[in-house]
Amino acid sequence: MWRVALADAGVAVETVDADHVRLSLDGRVQVMRVRRLSNLMPSRVPDPVAEHGLLVAPSASQRALEVAVARGWSVASDAGRFWVQIGPQVLASQEEAELRAVIRPPGPPSWSLFAVVRRLLAGRPALGVELAAMAGVSQSRTSRVLSRLVCQGLVERGPDGYRPTEWHQLLGWWMDHYPGPGGMVTYWASTRSIQAQAADALDLMGGAVSGDVAADLLAPWRIPTLGVVYVRRGVRLGEHGFVPVGSAEEATLAVCAPADPGVWLPTAWLLQGLSLADPLQILFDVRAGPEPDRAEAADRLVNMLTSRHLPEWQTALKGSRL
Numbered sequence: 001m002w003r004v005a006l007a008d009a010g011v012a013v014e015t016v017d018a019d020h021v022r023l024s025l026d027g028r029v030q031v032m033r034v035r036r037l038s039n040l041m042p043s044r045v046p047d048p049v050a051e052h053g054l055l056v057a058p059s060a061s062q063r064a065l066e067v068a069v070a071r072g073w074s075v076a077s078d079a080g081r082f083w084v085q086i087g088p089q090v091l092a093s094q095e096e097a098e099l100r101a102v103i104r105p106p107g108p109p110s111w112s113l114f115a116v117v118r119r120l121l122a123g124r125p126a127l128g129v130e131l132a133a134m135a136g137v138s139q140s141r142t143s144r145v146l147s148r149l150v151c152q153g154l155v156e157r158g159p160d161g162y163r164p165t166e167w168h169q170l171l172g173w174w175m176d177h178y179p180g181p182g183g184m185v186t187y188w189a190s191t192r193s194i195q196a197q198a199a200d201a202l203d204l205m206g207g208a209v210s211g212d213v214a215a216d217l218l219a220p221w222r223i224p225t226l227g228v229v230y231v232r233r234g235v236r237l238g239e240h241g242f243v244p245v246g247s248a249e250e251a252t253l254a255v256c257a258p259a260d261p262g263v264w265l266p267t268a269w270l271l272q273g274l275s276l277a278d279p280l281q282i283l284f285d286v287r288a289g290p291e292p293d294r295a296e297a298a299d300r301l302v303n304m305l306t307s308r309h310l311p312e313w314q315t316a317l318k319g320s321r322l
Helices: 002-008 060-070 096-103 113-120 128-135 139-151 169-179 194-205 211-218 279-287 294-307 310-315
Strands: 012-015 020-025 026-036 052-059 075-078 082-086 089-092 155-158 161-164 184-189 208-210 227-230 242-247 253-256
Touching: 002 012, 002 075, 012 194, 020 082, 026 082, 060 075, 060 169, 089 294, 113 128, 113 139, 113 161, 113 169, 128 161, 128 211, 139 227, 161 169, 169 279, 194 208, 194 211, 194 227, 194 253, 208 211, 208 279, 211 227, 211 294, 279 294, 294 310
Parallel strands: 026 052, 052 075, 227 253
Antiparallel strands: 012 020, 020 026, 075 082, 082 089, 155 161, 184 242, 184 253, 208 227
């Protein structure tokens, strides 16, 4: 349990009330509001609370820990991993080198880096100017991004343009480093089917569908349990048969107004009347979902994207920007 791990590290943990604990270490005391999650994923780190907050989960990966700390949370897991700030003092379960990586100044995400990699993974070699146009990134910034990726051995340049050195390696890099879409997320519940909820949300707000609903359109395999919709501007869904809920665990629909412009495809890709988000965003949301078979679902989606849907994916990257 997380309390035992903290106690073993010298932190006294006392209950204040149903939502707060008091942590004490070397004469320093910090009252924290506790938020327990059933699954801590980088894409599902909640907005920080106004007061000092402690996220508690069964486990915490290095990436999830980094994202949570960057957003202002302390973290403790039942598996014994933690990063807790009590006043000016930080206590962590990681080695010093790893700890420095966690507490480095987070800075804004480099959306341009991830946008260029999105376009490279669509499978067609492209010149720098083409990648800049498809990604919506300046040519100078695209050139710097490509130089970085080439130096890391992730991308190579041939006579027909830049391409992944090894496709699955570059995909793995993107999935490991992408911090999530940012922006604001609200969670909703309804008794209608997940597909109907996503369709209703798009009818009301426009945008693009992602997660399991989009994956079901591209690679049918299982019944979606959570709809994910990206929007540019929200509406009051409570006036349209939806009930607001406080977390993804309770929700049947997640609505996100993303900070990352790479979520959007340059040209609409429609399946069964629904506009799709960028395929890598769909893959990311499937991998971040609560289902225990999410890794297998993501693998099936990758296979379908690269075998059956690659022409449509590439077409969606063309349009007015080129």
